[in-house]
Amino acid sequence: MGHRTALYQSHIDAGGKMVDFGGWDMPINYGSQIEEHHQVRRHAGLFDVSHMTVVDVTGADARQYLRRLLANDVARLDDKPGKALYSAMLNEAGGVIDDLIVYHLQGWYRVIVNCATRDKDLAWMSQQASGLDVHINERTELSMMAVQGPKALEIVKQCVSAGRAELIDQLSVFTGKDEGGWFFARTGYTGEDGLEILLPEADAPSVWQALIDAGVVPCGLGARDTLRLEAGMNLYGHEMDDATSPLAANMGWTIAWEPTERDFIGRGALEAQRREGASDTLVGLVLTGRGVLRAGQSVRVPGSERTGVITSGTFSPTLGYSIAMARVPAGASGEASVDVRGKALAVSIVKPNFVRHGQALV
Template identity: 55%
Template sequence: MAQQTPLHASHIAAGARMVDFAGWDMPVNYGSQIEEHHAVRRDAGMFDVSHMLALDLEGADAKAFLRGLIANDVAKLTESGKALYSCMLNEQGGVIDDLIVYFLSDTSYRIVVNAGTADKDVAWMQQRLAATGTQAKLCVRRDLAMIAVQGPNARAKTWAALPGAEAASAGLKVFQAAAFGDIFIARTGYTGEHGFELTLPVAKAAATWDALAAAGVKPCGLGARDTLRLEAGMALYGNDMDESVSPLDAGLAWTVDLKDESRDFVGRAALVAKSASKQTLGLILEDKGVLRSHQKVIAAQGEGETTSGTFSPTLEKSIALARLPLGVAAGDAVEVEIRGKRLKARVVKAPFARNGKALA
């Protein structure tokens, strides 16, 4: 039986269509996925992301441990609440997961990992803690729920729903978080829009969801979340990268920090030994059809493959992220093989849309 988030009853009461996602019973939409998508681009929408997992790492060696665990360098984090996006790699340089780390102090960090990889991630971290003899403890926080509020009016409507939250969070910059009582408010998201991700006690989840709805924030499901993140050029674990794919090939080289040559992290040697063999770019389909994942792309420089694809409500065209041969550039014409036919597409740089505007 699929697991349920603390907001499951709220979704059922709102008439959500529920689907199994990574072993969780989650809302895919509440009626019109297109309307939910536009609500986030134009106003404010909210997503239940409680299936994702928060982990707290605390101890004298917490900073040193993370510097050796992930490809980005947490030493760059010096201000409490500041966050960092990174990949956690295996020894071969493949991506075990992509995650966010929040710096609370040199001995205290919060890590948020994906739902589908949560158990694997915890096991890997515990294994590394034991192998390195680290003086730090990893705490699994299933006592917390998470709600993402996204869109140009998301912050104002969150403040209307949570009296007092504005004073605690108005000055937050992107990828920065602060505590508001027992609510952790972060200026992060997965849509390409401004907004917050709220981490809060399970007991407060339903009332907070209802307060946000009363403030005019539209409930949105996984369907809109996927079209929004793809328009924003954001990678999805399992589609755009996995344990067989290097971040260098997945368009995530910017998350790898090799500046400090004395810092050794899991997968570093593999990345240094092998440069990128592919690149990740965007595609816009010019013929009629729909781009999906794992479709062959034919370019003058060789063959590639779409990794994520969908219909873009903002562009009103089919779009995709694709892993393409080196040498392919924005503006190039390529063909995508769909159901035995080769359809014309144009290469672009992602993102396709962000902050309410079409960019491609």
């Protein structure tokens, strides 16, 4: 038996098929994974993401600490309370310890990291805080749920108090606000508009049920994965890890090179990589014929002796054919082939994003 969120019984009652995910018992689906996927693209879906790790960073040196810890620069949030920033947390070699979101909240910061990397993340964060006036507080008493889809904001506002509905109206994309122990953020992992809501564990089951009663469909990890892949969003352990540079994971845009005097962890290694030029790049692949692209399959690019590899692949419910993200030799474009059970299937190389807000990008 793994860790259980405050919504475990709610998943059982709704017919959720439970699986182990990073040491947590989580629903993979509630019946039809494809239907759950479509509900998010067309209406609104509800995810339990309480397995994610929420860490509040406070203290006089919190800003200084995060400016060194993260490849992106929290100074960009100085005059934007509530604004969020996506970043990698790197090791000295420039590998990705984790990818995360950090919110600036009136002099302190809220960081949300992945569940599977919790232990090493917290150990690294504590190690880097040594000698600084920084307090790292894991908020284990909070549950977290995501409501995603074109109708998500509208329905959530119907299920909360008037004050919280007004707060939701004030949120712009990639911002969050705290209210009475609850936290609402207009963020997500699906390529759709929506909210991520942090709230006390005791409140989570009733709010979950109220959202379902209002027409939001509960969704499992399966739909969450196909949605994020369609949106071209990385998954830790697939598109990046401790040995992978953000420059090889389509995350160069998350590195704040300026000001040059900011010495974030891993900067020296990334600067050397940038001077030398990346040997690999992360691309999208499209297979419109028969077959399904899967992680681990090899990719051959014309003109290159080196072989690439698919990092994530699936059948796209929205597009009706198979898509993937793959790490291939830098400069690859046009056509390639993927080894699927001994057969070389032709694929097109595209930008690593496929669907946003329900619309095809390829």
